[in-house]
Amino acid sequence: MSAFDVDLFVIGGGSGGVRAARIAAGYGARVMLAEEYRVGGTCVIRGCVPKKLMVYAGRFADEFADAAGFGWTVGQPRFDWGTLKSRRDAEVTRLEGIYDANLIRAGVEIVPERAVIEDPHTVRLLKSGRTVRAERILVAVGAHPVKEPAVPGIDLAITSNEVFELESLPERILVIGGGYIAVEFAGIFAALGSRTTLLHRGERLLRGFDDEIRDALAEAYGQRMDLRLGRTLRRIARQDGGLCAELDDGSEIRVDQVLIATGRRPNVDGLGLDRVGIETDGVGAIPVDAYSQTKVPSIYAVGDVTNRANLTPVAIREGHAFADTVYGGRPSCVDHRLIPTAVFSTPEIGVVGHNEAAAREIYGKIDVYKARFRPMKATLSGREERILMKVLVDCASDRVVGVHIFGHDAGEVIQAVGIAVTMGATKADFDRTIAVHPTAAEELVTMRVPEVTKHPVGVG
Structure with missing residues (x-):
């Protein structure tokens, strides 16, 4: 008979915790997950998913304004916040249900209450007072926004x-x-x-x-x-x-x-880390090694609570890698050096790799390829908008070490570009890729002459 109630106890039902729980259960582990608020975490419940829906809502204003340039007659648009809020909230609830269902289908037991660490193998559920013995504990509690600066009012x-x-x-x-x-x-x-x-x-x-x-x-x-x-x-x-x-x-x-x-801070207050001798860093994050293991061998942590790269896809990858390593017999760690990311501003931003200043510091000699142009759509809409694209190349290896895009759908474009950069694509690889015309993204493979050469011709 096992000395533990479960093989894995996950504290936190956000993206990283849910992925780790599901994959570990798929490998045959007995998994329990505690979430005191709503399963789905910041991203699904009050973060990137509902925020992106609001981004879409806001962009219709530009679409209505641009339509006239393409021959459309559009009446005076009227926005209703209540409609957006109710439909957005309903979609969040639907996604939460999917997260719950996927966990249950995988065999994970969900406990809807707060859990804290009692010792390296024990967690206590605060609402019921119940204690659970686990061979391993995974902390995936995320972070919370803070109100700074602490000024009056x-x-x-x-x-x-x-x-x-x-x-x-x-x-x-x-x-x-x-x-x-x-x-x-x-x-x-x-x-x-x-x-x-x-x-x-x-x-x-x-x-x-x-x-x-x-x-x-x-x-x-x-x-x-x-x-x-x-x-x-x-x-x-x-x-x-x-x-x-x-x-x-x-x-x-x-x-x-x-x-x-x-800013945001890791959700570590009252978690019980002091009981097991885990000290957080200056911002409250839990230190872990490349395999997300803390100084206590039975306790791991993934996601924003570790403050490595605070992005939902990174938390998911960390949770998956943890489960593969511990329960799947496939040691895996996450490479945090090349992370494609997007900022859903309007216009949008998509980035993978180093910025120009960092690339110069790391590689010394780099070539900078740049394109700044008016998007095709704006020629008829009349909108004063520009797209900016930069490709940074290490001169010694010809490898692309940074791509930066500012403009419509930059997030969608950078996901595909991120594959190439992660694989180690060179500028020659970009150059021999046939352009998709007419698109804005074709500029990435048609830039032939670096805008600025920071080293003498023929050097490097």
Whole structure:
């Protein structure tokens, strides 16, 4: 008779935990999963899925405006927040049901309550008081948004969690932050008709992205909303039935909502890590090795709680790799160096590999191929919009080490490009690929001359 109630106890029902539980159960493990809120995690319940649906909603505004240039006569469009909210929430509920059903079908026992760690092989369920003995414990509890900076009145603001609970579209909204969450929500609200201000303390949005992409986004957003860079929030106060945000330069912004999107922290408070001697790092993340194992051999962690690369597909891959390694006899670790990613701003951003500054630091001699052009659709719609594409090439190996796209459907394009870059494609491979015409993406395989050569001709 086994000394354990289950082989694997998963704490957290988000993308990483669900994938790990399903795959482990498929290998024959006895798996129990505890989730205190809703199965699906941040991505499905209050993150990328409902947010992307809102992005789609906002982009219809451009479609209606562009239609006239193609001969369509469209009446005055009218947006209804309540319809979007109800249909979006219904879709989230449907997806949650699918997650539940897939876990049950795989043989995973779902426990709808909070679980904490008691010792290296024991978890305690807080609502029922029940304890469960597990051969291994996987922590996949994700992260939560924080309200920073801690200025007077910050409690009057909402975060990316509460934004999905808004019962009406705010007429005026201030979004604070410079990361992808702030950028995406600012774009959504501006597109849906809110008078939107995006405030960021830095001089550029999207730290870590290629500088030219960041500049292109700032230019586009400056036309769509009130973009304020290099400014910070001093306080928030109630005023005239709304909110008044005072900035460090003394200026005031009167809005109906303030959305704070300045950062997220791992959900480790009260988890019981101290009981087993696991110390988190400076941001609260759980340190793990390449196989997601903590310093306690029986305890593993995947996803945002480890703060390696806080993206849903990465959490899924980490969870799958954990199950393959521990229960499938196929040791697997995730390569976090090349991760295709997208920012669903409007226009969109798609990236894989290094930005230009990082590529120069790592490889020294690189060639930069660049195309900036007006998309074909804009020639008839009359929209003043540009697409920017950059391909970065290591001169020594001819390998493509970075691709950056700013423009419509960049996220879709970068997924396919990511396959080639991950496989180690060279610029010669790109060059011998036949273009698909007429498309914007064909520019990626038709750029022949580097825009700037940073080394003498014939060197490297």
